[in-house]
Amino acid sequence: MPNMSLEKNKMPSQEPDVRNKNFDEVALGYTAEMAIDEANRCLHCKHRPCVSGCPVQVDIPEFIEEVKNGRFEEAYQIISRSSSLPAVCGRVCPQESQCEQKCVRGIKGEPVAIGRLERFVADYHNANFKDAPVKPASNGHKVAIIGSGPSGLACAGDLAKKGYDVTIYEALHLAGGVLAYGIPEFRLPKSIVQKEIDGLKALGVKVETNVVIGKTISIDELKDEFGYETVFIGSGAGLPKFMNIPGENLNGVYSANEFLTRINLMKAYLGDSKTPIMRPKSAVIVGGGNVAMDAARCAKRLGADVTIVYRRTKEELPARAEEVEHAEEEGIKFAFLNNPVEVIGENGWVKSVKCQQMELSEPDESGRRRPVAVEGAFNEIECDCMIMSIGTSPNPLIKSTTEGLDTQKWGGIIADEETGLTSREGVYAGGDAVTGAATVILAMGAGKAAAKAMDEYMQNRAK
Amino acid sequence: MYKIIQKKALNPTVTLMEVDAPLVARKAEPGQFIILRASEDGERIPLTIAGYDREKGTVTIIFQIVGGATETLNALNEGDFIHDFVGPLGKATETEGLKKVAVVGGGVGCAIAYPVAKKLHDIGVEVHSIVGFRNEDLIILEDEFKAVSDKYVLMTDDGSAGEKGLVTNALEKLIESGEEYDEVITIGPLIMMKFVVGVTKKYNVKTVVSMNPIMVDGTGMCGGCRLTVGGQTKFACVDGPDFDGFEVDFDEAMARSATYKPFEQKAREEACNLLKMEVK
Numbered sequence A: 001m002p003n004m005s006l007e008k009n010k011m012p013s014q015e016p017d018v019r020n021k022n023f024d025e026v027a028l029g030y031t032a033e034m035a036i037d038e039a040n041r042c043l044h045c046k047h048r049p050c051v052s053g054c055p056v057q058v059d060i061p062e063f064i065e066e067v068k069n070g071r072f073e074e075a076y077q078i079i080s081r082s083s084s085l086p087a088v089c090g091r092v093c094p095q096e097s098q099c100e101q102k103c104v105r106g107i108k109g110e111p112v113a114i115g116r117l118e119r120f121v122a123d124y125h126n127a128n129f130k131d132a133p134v135k136p137a138s139n140g141h142k143v144a145i146i147g148s149g150p151s152g153l154a155c156a157g158d159l160a161k162k163g164y165d166v167t168i169y170e171a172l173h174l175a176g177g178v179l180a181y182g183i184p185e186f187r188l189p190k191s192i193v194q195k196e197i198d199g200l201k202a203l204g205v206k207v208e209t210n211v212v213i214g215k216t217i218s219i220d221e222l223k224d225e226f227g228y229e230t231v232f233i234g235s236g237a238g239l240p241k242f243m244n245i246p247g248e249n250l251n252g253v254y255s256a257n258e259f260l261t262r263i264n265l266m267k268a269y270l271g272d273s274k275t276p277i278m279r280p281k282s283a284v285i286v287g288g289g290n291v292a293m294d295a296a297r298c299a300k301r302l303g304a305d306v307t308i309v310y311r312r313t314k315e316e317l318p319a320r321a322e323e324v325e326h327a328e329e330e331g332i333k334f335a336f337l338n339n340p341v342e343v344i345g346e347n348g349w350v351k352s353v354k355c356q357q358m359e360l361s362e363p364d365e366s367g368r369r370r371p372v373a374v375e376g377a378f379n380e381i382e383c384d385c386m387i388m389s390i391g392t393s394p395n396p397l398i399k400s401t402t403e404g405l406d407t408q409k410w411g412g413i414i415a416d417e418e419t420g421l422t423s424r425e426g427v428y429a430g431g432d433a434v435t436g437a438a439t440v441i442l443a444m445g446a447g448k449a450a451a452k453a454m455d456e457y458m459q460n461r462a463k
Numbered sequence B: 001m002y003k004i005i006q007k008k009a010l011n012p013t014v015t016l017m018e019v020d021a022p023l024v025a026r027k028a029e030p031g032q033f034i035i036l037r038a039s040e041d042g043e044r045i046p047l048t049i050a051g052y053d054r055e056k057g058t059v060t061i062i063f064q065i066v067g068g069a070t071e072t073l074n075a076l077n078e079g080d081f082i083h084d085f086v087g088p089l090g091k092a093t094e095t096e097g098l099k100k101v102a103v104v105g106g107g108v109g110c111a112i113a114y115p116v117a118k119k120l121h122d123i124g125v126e127v128h129s130i131v132g133f134r135n136e137d138l139i140i141l142e143d144e145f146k147a148v149s150d151k152y153v154l155m156t157d158d159g160s161a162g163e164k165g166l167v168t169n170a171l172e173k174l175i176e177s178g179e180e181y182d183e184v185i186t187i188g189p190l191i192m193m194k195f196v197v198g199v200t201k202k203y204n205v206k207t208v209v210s211m212n213p214i215m216v217d218g219t220g221m222c223g224g225c226r227l228t229v230g231g232q233t234k235f236a237c238v239d240g241p242d243f244d245g246f247e248v249d250f251d252e253a254m255a256r257s258a259t260y261k262p263f264e265q266k267a268r269e270e271a272c273n274l275l276k277m278e279v280k
């Protein structure tokens, strides 16, 4: 008999007033009992609507069925068929606009907590199955992966399992991409990311940190001198955007990338870190995506009074619903319908941000309500720190050093949607480097799809 | 891990290290830099490539001990390992078409200027080197500079070696005496470069400055190294570190470089940081 409760099992979490002062994980995860209870809310629908909402088509009803029966490791094996990073995606997928959005239980009441179950299953596996994977026999083909974010990790994993000799080149000193330097510890513990990387190493994947492709080695050298038969570009979209408004280079103005990198990658949140970070009294965060929420919640944890400035309204916030909710609970303020037009300084430091007041227009042909300025209406918000979280684009380094690699005007690498093949033979790409800033699951999916195509290409060539 | 092949103290606060880093050595060009972390929990700091040996696979760095990270680095010895060492980063100094150049270095900036002077010399450019130090104890790379310079002018603040005065005095004197430079390349403390540009603007001699803002990644990812050049925001790590000195907003750069002043050990800073005190 299914559990007909209209609500999801609540996620055990740290209390808002406690967690907004520490960097420990906010959500603590279901117990086995809660997981089974939640799994019983699933109706095992024949037409599997939830699966169509998942970018990598995890066999959701099937894995949940195993959870119902307490067969958690079996559930894990089912998820693993489609996803390389379930412990990560269970935590950070925007489920409300993907799998859970399509769940029939969501028509009346809340959908099944698919993400939380996925996380539970992955954590269960990680805690109970410690055997290192067996390194497969080598097939003699060499593959280079650029970037160690979710796309690169997924691509490397699938190819290594098939016996390819895989090397990941990473520009930073630590692997993981945004999972390591961007998403904070309290949302995604770094030990989980490290575990994924250790798993790849056990499969024989080599991880070369401190190598900037395009500077240290070019793609042509990888192919011609280093003997890599194929190359996958998973270099992400790491170039921060600024607003180009007066005062933006004042002290105290950060890109979210710098702020988060100092905190996460360089561990500046720990008291004894060697990397300095500003501990703001009051911070203004500009933007409304996941990055803005993370920057805001980090600033809060460093002791700041935090305001998120966004030019539309709450309804349009692109961040995951859960992050917005968490941010609000933690005492972060929102100034909607505001658009910064000037940063005002004093002695070289930020003093306040002048914002143009906005309103939403009538919907245009596309149905979108665009923010438009309210003539003459301005607000000034005092702060000593301002963090720009208005988006990122692909870094031009690889494009500018790779002859014949076609890109979009805005910098995205042009790649075939199914295979990831670029305009250069044997060179594939996927993730944020192709799509612009998107999601972990899409990047992971692109890495897997490219791995499949690269395998076919190399096997055909070998014949 | 990157092994330290050779370590040498050039003066009490400036150290040279030759580091085993074949991938960096393969591609290094004068004007580029590396970023290193001395230890596993260390800070990422940028240092200019002072020399390289492609055959041996080594890269030479010369650094001044000014604070925590450079102190940790200096505590390592020959045979020890530097935890992370990435590069070459930034653009190489442009030397094409130059016939006669004045290279103006201040303090540890001379370490950054030397490989550029050497490259210019190697490709047949007439090089006039003007180097400045606070006093004679702090002089570095004297023989090296002399070997690659058609003219070598040494300045000290207190007159304990060479001539007494600032590098700007020497530069102005040379220009006044009729030396015509295609370009002046200057590397040193921000305040010094600002004053050099003050001189060269007067005589309208194109001037390239090497900027050294605070950096984290060195690949264009954090935006921390941004500068205003010609009214536009540039990232020193990928668009530079060399820029047209006439276009750089030095006052903003000086304000930005002080971002972490309160965090850096004040005492240490005041005691050792020649980079800033050199031209006072």
Ligand SMILES: Cc1cc2nc3c(=O)[nH]c(=O)nc-3n(C[C@H](O)[C@H](O)[C@H](O)COP(=O)(O)OP(=O)(O)OC[C@H]3O[C@@H](n4cnc5c(N)ncnc54)[C@H](O)[C@@H]3O)c2cc1C
Pocket: A092, A093, A094, A146, A147, A148, A149, A150, A151, A152, A169, A170, A171, A172, A175, A176, A177, A178, A179, A182, A183, A184, A211, A212, A213, A214, A234, A235, A236, A237, A238, A260, A290, A291, A294, A320, A395, A397, A398, A430, A431, A432, A433, A437, A438, A439, A440, A441, A443
């Ligand atoms: C703060 C923040 C929060 C986010 N929150 C979420 C969330 O909750 N849910 C979600 O689904 N998504 C979220 N995202 C988006 C998600 O993290 C990205 O879409 C995803 O990581 C993209 O993966 P990727 O593999 O394409 O690239 P990345 O993760 O960006 O990794 C690229 C890697 O390549 C390296 N690299 C770049 N250039 C080179 C080079 N030339 N040579 C060598 N290495 C190079 C980089 O250093 C980096 O490590 C968030 C992003 C940020 C920044």
Ligand SMILES: Cc1cc2nc3c(=O)[nH]c(=O)nc-3n(C[C@H](O)[C@H](O)[C@H](O)COP(=O)(O)OP(=O)(O)OC[C@H]3O[C@@H](n4cnc5c(N)ncnc54)[C@H](O)[C@@H]3O)c2cc1C
Pocket: B033, B043, B044, B045, B046, B047, B048, B049, B062, B063, B064, B065, B066, B067, B068, B069, B070, B071, B108, B111, B112, B211, B212, B213, B214, B215, B216, B241, B257, B258, B261, B264, B265, B269
């Ligand atoms: C492109 C570039 C090339 C450089 N080349 C050389 C070189 O060849 N030799 C040399 O001695 N120095 C060089 N520097 C400066 C060197 O990076 C700093 O002296 C060093 O980072 C100081 O670190 P610290 O922890 O010892 O000192 P701290 O006490 O942390 O700081 C002392 C001063 O160093 C600067 N600084 C601190 N952290 C950074 C950082 N992450 N990035 C840049 N500057 C910082 C600040 O101005 C600070 O006031 C270069 C800097 C840049 C950007």
Ligand code: SF4
Pocket: A053, A054, A055, A056, A057, A058, A060, A083, A089, A090, A093, A095, A098, A099, A100, A114, A115, A118, A441
């Ligand atoms: S991978 Fe993401 S979208 Fe797919 S089922 Fe899991 S949580 Fe849902």
Ligand code: SF4
Pocket: A041, A042, A043, A044, A045, A048, A049, A050, A051, A060, A061, A064, A102, A103, A104, A105, A112, A114
């Ligand atoms: S749609 Fe919802 S109830 Fe139906 S199978 Fe999927 S998760 Fe279960």
Ligand code: FES
Pocket: B214, B215, B216, B217, B218, B219, B220, B221, B222, B223, B224, B225, B226, B235, B236, B237, B238
């Ligand atoms: S150092 Fe981060 S962008 Fe230049």
